[in-house]
Amino acid sequence: MTLAAMAGTGLVGAMASDGWMRAQESAVELWRRVYPDRADAVAAELAEVRDEILRARRARDGAAEEAIAGEWCARLLRLLRQDPQAAQVLRGLLEDAWRPAIVPQDRSQNAELIVNQHASGQGRNYAAGGDLRINE
Amino acid sequence: MTTPGLDPLVLAAGQALDQAMATQQWTAARTFASELWAGAHPERVPMIEEDLAETRAHLLAARGSGDRAAQADLVREWQLRLGRLVRDGSAVGDPDLRLMVRRLTPLLPPDEEARVSVLINANARGRGRVYAAGRDMHVRQDVQQTNFFDSDVFQALVSGKGPGRLLGVLGVLITCFFFAGWASLIMTHCGSGPDAMLGRRLPSGVQVGVVYFLGFGAGGLIAYLGASMAKSRGAGTIGHWVVVLAVIAVVFAGVDHVLGGAPLSTLYPDFGPCQGGSRS
Numbered sequence: 001m002t003l004a005a006m007a008g009t010g011l012v013g014a015m016a017s018d019g020w021m022r023a024q025e026s027a028v029e030l031w032r033r034v035y036p037d038r039a040d041a042v043a044a045e046l047a048e049v050r051d052e053i054l055r056a057r058r059a060r061d062g063a064a065e066e067a068i069a070g071e072w073c074a075r076l077l078r079l080l081r082q083d084p085q086a087a088q089v090l091r092g093l094l095e096d097a098w099r100p101a102i103v104p105q106d107r108s109q110n111a112e113l114i115v116n117q118h119a120s121g122q123g124r125n126y127a128a129g130g131d132l133r134i135n136e
Numbered sequence: 137m138t139t140p141g142l143d144p145l146v147l148a149a150g151q152a153l154d155q156a157m158a159t160q161q162w163t164a165a166r167t168f169a170s171e172l173w174a175g176a177h178p179e180r181v182p183m184i185e186e187d188l189a190e191t192r193a194h195l196l197a198a199r200g201s202g203d204r205a206a207q208a209d210l211v212r213e214w215q216l217r218l219g220r221l222v223r224d225g226s227a228v229g230d231p232d233l234r235l236m237v238r239r240l241t242p243l244l245p246p247d248e249e250a251r252v253s254v255l256i257n258a259n260a261r262g263r264g265r266v267y268a269a270g271r272d273m274h275v276r277q278d279v280q281q282t283n284f285f286d287s288d289v290f291q292a293l294v295s296g297k298g299p300g301r302l303l304g305v306l307g308v309l310i311t312c313f314f315f316a317g318w319a320s321l322i323m324t325h326c327g328s329g330p331d332a333m334l335g336r337r338l339p340s341g342v343q344v345g346v347v348y349f350l351g352f353g354a355g356g357l358i359a360y361l362g363a364s365m366a367k368s369r370g371a372g373t374i375g376h377w378v379v380v381l382a383v384i385a386v387v388f389a390g391v392d393h394v395l396g397g398a399p400l401s402t403l404y405p406d407f408g409p410c411q412g413g414s415r416s
Contacts, residue, residue: 041183048220056141064141071216074209078190 004080007090008073010098012065015046016053019101024050026097030090034083139215146222148252149233150215152240155248157192158199168239175228176221184217231291293359296366298373299380304362310387311355313405317348320405340396344403347394354390358383 014023024046032039049068056064080087139147156165166188173184191210198206222228241249293304321335321344334345361383365376395402 035183035186038183038186041177041180044177044180045217045220048223052216052220059141061140064139067139067141067212068216070209071213074194074206074213075187077206077209078187078194081194082190 002073002077003087003091003094004077005069005073007076007094007098008071009069010094010102011072011076012049012053012069013102014098015050016057016065017101017103020050023098023101026093030086030093031079033089034079034086139212139219142215142219143230145230145233145237146219147215149237149240150218151211152237152244152248152252153188153218154191154195154211154214155252156240156243157188158195159243159245161243162188162192165240165243168236172218172228172232172236173221175232176226231295290363292363292366296363298366299376300362300365300368302362303380303383304359304366306384307355307357307359307362309355310358311352314348314351314355316405317344317403318352320407321345321348324407324409338394338396338402339398340394342394342396347403354387358387 011023011027014020017023024043027046028039028043031042049072053065053068056062056068076090080090139150142150153165153169156162159165166185169188170181170185173181191214195207195210197203198210218233222230222233237252241252244252293301293308296304321333334343335348337343338347361379365379391400391403
């Protein structure tokens with residue numbers, strides 16, 4: 001697996017976590033380093049990406065999340081092409097910021113995450129402080 | 137190439153955009169994409185333009201080295217980014233996306249064009265199923281109808297451009313007028329026999345019922361023609377004005393011919409009572 005592919009998955013995972021703001025900031029910094037004028041637009045897009053990932057997770061749509069990781073892999077790959085020196089920075093972000101954010105969530109975190117959801121259309125929300133089993 | 141969770145139209149648009157970047161006319165394709173993004177996020181247009189130029193380099197390199205995974209990621213990227221652009225509440229909607237696909241398709245090599253149209257047809261099939269749930273025989277008919285006939289005709293009359301819109305509204309009015317005339321014949325049926333059914337005879341020898349019947353159909357065709365023009369790329373061009381004027385001239389000439397000198401009021405729908413077996 002290439003660095004860009006691992007970093008794409010790591011970024012998407014971190015954006016779905018509670019530490020998403022730090023992940024977003026660090027990613028925007030990386031973009032600012034290579035493309036100073038695109039940083040704001042990337043920040044806005046990453047915020048939309050977080051909604052997308054959370055939606056995919058609620059729908060238990062692993063393939064959708066994988067597709068988003070593929071997108072950011074392609075975008076990171078282009079960034080690295082533009083500035084090969086950025087690879088060192090990217091590796092640092094992946095190891096120190098993005099991967100640590102993706103921890104198996106404990107129960108209290110999980111509950112908080114679910115309570116923050118909101119349903120629209122035919123969507124359903126389930127909230128639980130502990131174990132939750134849904135048979136549909 | 138399909139990306140989960142996305143509408144077939146978005147899939148087709150993303151595929152078309154990505155593939156168009158590999159062609160000679162990639163700058164034209166990039167302009168179409170910029171115009172689309174400008175509708176919702178004008179501040180992101182420079183980023184999109186640069187990203188598309190880099191996508192071209194990346195795509196050509198991936199093709200050169202036969203890296204299918206990288207090519208697939210690029211298609212997914214643009215499908216997802218277009219999906220993000222048209223998400224609920226965005227100023228950019230399906231009609232804009234459809235317009236971009238229509239502009240991009242001629243830039244594509246034939247095999248790519250076919251792939252994009254497969255995705256677009258999948259879109260039509262998806263909608264057809266909604267209309268005829270549980271009735272398999274009808275699903276197929278709906279699929280074909282969706283392919284050949286545009287369901288957005290009335291939308292074009294509201295949001296379309298150029299003289300076609302005028303023609304569309306005119307067609308609707310003509311249809312309504314002759315429908316009312318036909319209704320007046322049926323509801324206040326005087327006398328008996330097929331001749332009486334078609335109402336009084338005009339000086340030209342044509343019965344008003346025949347005029348109502350033909351006018352109703354002609355109005356529908358004119359409305360459809362107008363709506364199609366209002367949605368087309370060349371909306372507002374001289375050619376469209378010529379067509380509109382020609383259609384109006386034909387309508388006037390036709391009405392004048394069947395009236396045969398009688399005043400236009402002869403054709404007005406008449407819901408009054410019968411007078412001595414026939415209406416005045």
